[in-house]
Amino acid sequence: MGFFDFMTQEIAIDLGTANTLIIHNDKVVVDEPSIVAKDIILNKVVAIGKKAQQMHGKTHKTIETIRPLKDGVIADFSAAEQMIRGMIKMIPRRKSIFSPALKMVICIPSGITEVEKRAVKDSAEHAGAKEVFLIHEPMAAAIGIGVDVLEPKGNMIIDIGGGTSEIAVISLGGIVTDKSIRVAGDNFTTDIRIYMRNHHNIDIGERMAEKIKINVGAALQELEEPPANFAVHGRDLMSGIPKEIIVTYKEIARALDQTISQIEQAVLAALGQTPPELSADIYNTGIYLTGGGSMLRGLDKRISLKTKLPVYVAEDPLRAVARGTGIALKNTENFPFLIR
Ligand SMILES: Nc1ncnc2c1ncn2[C@@H]1O[C@H](COP(=O)(O)OP(=O)(O)OP(=O)(O)O)[C@@H](O)[C@H]1O
């Protein structure tokens, strides 16, 4: 008897490279970083989510932290499965004597291969799901933002997550144009680490780079509301001694410039592949941004300058996909685009 036997029976999962969210009864019940910590000697998971994240970069020989997803897809099956199981266990549950079938809707990147799709389904089934539906991430994002995806009208959504940036034009319940690139928030973090090495001779960890991104990350060299400078801590590459340096958002904008250009190019390519009637709709409604990466300061403005279109960042962009996946869970009969 598994842990599913005690709880209700329908959940939606946004299985992300950076964060995994679970929706149950319309509420976000789990919101955790997609990380597991494993004891290598015992081959046992010792922590999941936030607890594992606190260990990330601070482990010793016997403990290893793993991010089971890379570039939006499962890179480490067994770790992914254990993570899904562990996160499902985190759902506050109501005791019940029934053991109903568990229905899951899980979102997947639109550029995913058949083999990768199978991997997600298998992991969910091994974790106890009886009925699994998959939904493409940009579709879930659009639904989460409140777009009527079944309408004969074009809407462009850009979801910039940790591992992938997905650009899609949706109309009549389908993805018409779709461009998925494996360049997103994680690349911003890596750019910052490389920049710090090359320009300040300082070696910083992934978590510090992430903090820099959140505190002084920027897509433009000129911001109307500039953030305060940020104190960076790391190890001096020459002396090996801990060191502090102060960075400005302008520097980070420079560090991220090329990666952001890659996203811009993908957006232009997607617009170029969009049929004219839908193009006309997008001209009128603009572009919606979601995903954690869309919170980078000035990114909306930068994309707007590049495309000459209005660009809007969704409300609560980190949760738009999860919200949409949750709505799909309640509409499995009405949404023909769900994949069984
Ligand atoms: N304020 C912020 N500014 C810039 N980036 C941010 C901010 N907050 C979070 N992020 C970044 O957003 C990313 C996570 O976003 P999100 O949770 O949407 O990704 P995900 O769904 O896990 O990934 P994917 O969809 O690619 O599988 C991380 O790279 C994180 O560093």
Ligand SMILES: [Mg+2]
């Ligand atoms: Mg995502």
